[in-house]
Amino acid sequence: MIPRIAFPVTILVADDLKENREMLAALLRNEGYRVILAEDGEEALELLATGPIDMALLDVMMPRRNGFDVCREIKGKLETRLLPVVLITGLNSTEDRVKGIECGADDFLSKPIKKEELVARVKSLLRIKQFTDELERAETVLFSLALSIEAKDPYTEGHCDRLSKYSVALGRRIGLPEDQIIALRRGGIIHDLGKIGVPEHILLKPGPLTADEWTVMKKHPEIGERICKPLRSFGLVLPIIRHHHEKMDGSGYPDGLKNGAIPLTARIVTIVDVYDALTTSRPYREALSLERAFEIIGEEVKRGWWDGDLMTEMQALIRETEARVTRAAVKAAHGVTSRGVSAGDTQAMAASGSTGR
Numbered sequence: 001m002i003p004r005i006a007f008p009v010t011i012l013v014a015d016d017l018k019e020n021r022e023m024l025a026a027l028l029r030n031e032g033y034r035v036i037l038a039e040d041g042e043e044a045l046e047l048l049a050t051g052p053i054d055m056a057l058l059d060v061m062m063p064r065r066n067g068f069d070v071c072r073e074i075k076g077k078l079e080t081r082l083l084p085v086v087l088i089t090g091l092n093s094t095e096d097r098v099k100g101i102e103c104g105a106d107d108f109l110s111k112p113i114k115k116e117e118l119v120a121r122v123k124s125l126l127r128i129k130q131f132t133d134e135l136e137r138a139e140t141v142l143f144s145l146a147l148s149i150e151a152k153d154p155y156t157e158g159h160c161d162r163l164s165k166y167s168v169a170l171g172r173r174i175g176l177p178e179d180q181i182i183a184l185r186r187g188g189i190i191h192d193l194g195k196i197g198v199p200e201h202i203l204l205k206p207g208p209l210t211a212d213e214w215t216v217m218k219k220h221p222e223i224g225e226r227i228c229k230p231l232r233s234f235g236l237v238l239p240i241i242r243h244h245h246e247k248m249d250g251s252g253y254p255d256g257l258k259n260g261a262i263p264l265t266a267r268i269v270t271i272v273d274v275y276d277a278l279t280t281s282r283p284y285r286e287a288l289s290l291e292r293a294f295e296i297i298g299e300e301v302k303r304g305w306w307d308g309d310l311m312t313e314m315q316a317l318i319r320e321t322e323a324r325v326t327r328a329a330v331k332a333a334h335g336v337t338s339r340g341v342s343a344g345d346t347q348a349m350a351a352s353g354s355t356g357r
């Protein structure tokens with residue numbers, strides 16, 4: 001479910017007590033909102049998965065999944081994390097509120113619920129949601145732009161998507177916090193957005209670039225950073241965009257940063273980018289095998305270009321993914337469904353192209 005302010009605004013009310021549900025529904029419908037009702041936490045999650053919902057009011061004490069569980073699940077999913085959640089707690093229940101904050105709740109209402117308080121909180125959260133929805137839309141526009149640049153070169157098809165998925169997987173593997181994981185997902189898609197400022201005759205030139213053409217091409221990280229800078233929610237993505245062509249020995253661009261001075265998220269996207277470039281077909285060579293690709297990356301680590309620790313983690317990640325795909329293929333051959341292997345895994349394994357520029 002993609003959080004989006006729809007018309008009329010739809011509010012999910014989950015409470016196991018019928019009188020409470022109906023009282024809340026009546027108050028909200030009276031204000032012009034569309035209300036859908038759930039009798040327990042499990043039903044609330046099912047309804048959330050079925051259509052656009054703009055806000056959730058959840059009773060804390062519910063059978064099957066309680067309000068905390070549902071809130072945690074909403075806030076833990078990329079698609080619903082921006083959905084405002086109000087937890088309905090007992091009067092003065094400090095413990096519930098602390099737990100609610102830990103679960104990511106946006107606000108609280110105490111029983112017995114006062115109409116004025118309910119309406120004021122709902123309106124204020126919907127106002128905030130409108131802003132976050134606008135940011136989401138801006139993100140969608142930027143992603144479309146980035147993918148339209150990718151689409152110009154048939155050899156880079158699917159590159160941004162793979163880069164995003166593998167960067168996220170590598171970030172999770174080394175235990176990065178969720179905000180950095182979100183930055184990696186976005187950075188993987190958008191890192192080359194600045195190529196929009198590079199003329200097509202340079203961008204799509206089949207042969208080597210001249211020195212002057214390289215000077216233009218090397219501007220793309222800074223152009224991309226400039227485009228995304230006004231978006232406050234992209235704060236953690238900017239270092240990825242700007243530094244995804246730095247090298248550990250300082251010979252990269254645009255700032256010639258060295259080692260730990262290069263942001264970790266940028267180093268992650270860089271190593272995944274290099275791997276993807278080597279394991280995909282190019283006009284001048286076939287895709288390399290995993291062994292050969294990691295041999296080359298290993299040589300370049302020794303030369304001082306890439307982060308050796310990240311290469312080791314990347315290698316383990318790829319091997320595990322490959323083993324999972326193989327297991328799934330064997331199961332499929334024996335008529336067993338291949339659950340547990342995402343489309344992204346198989347797509348990524350059948351990789352195709354990056355310019356490496």
Ligand SMILES: [Fe+2]
Nearest residue numbers: 191192244357
């Ligand atoms: Fe780039």
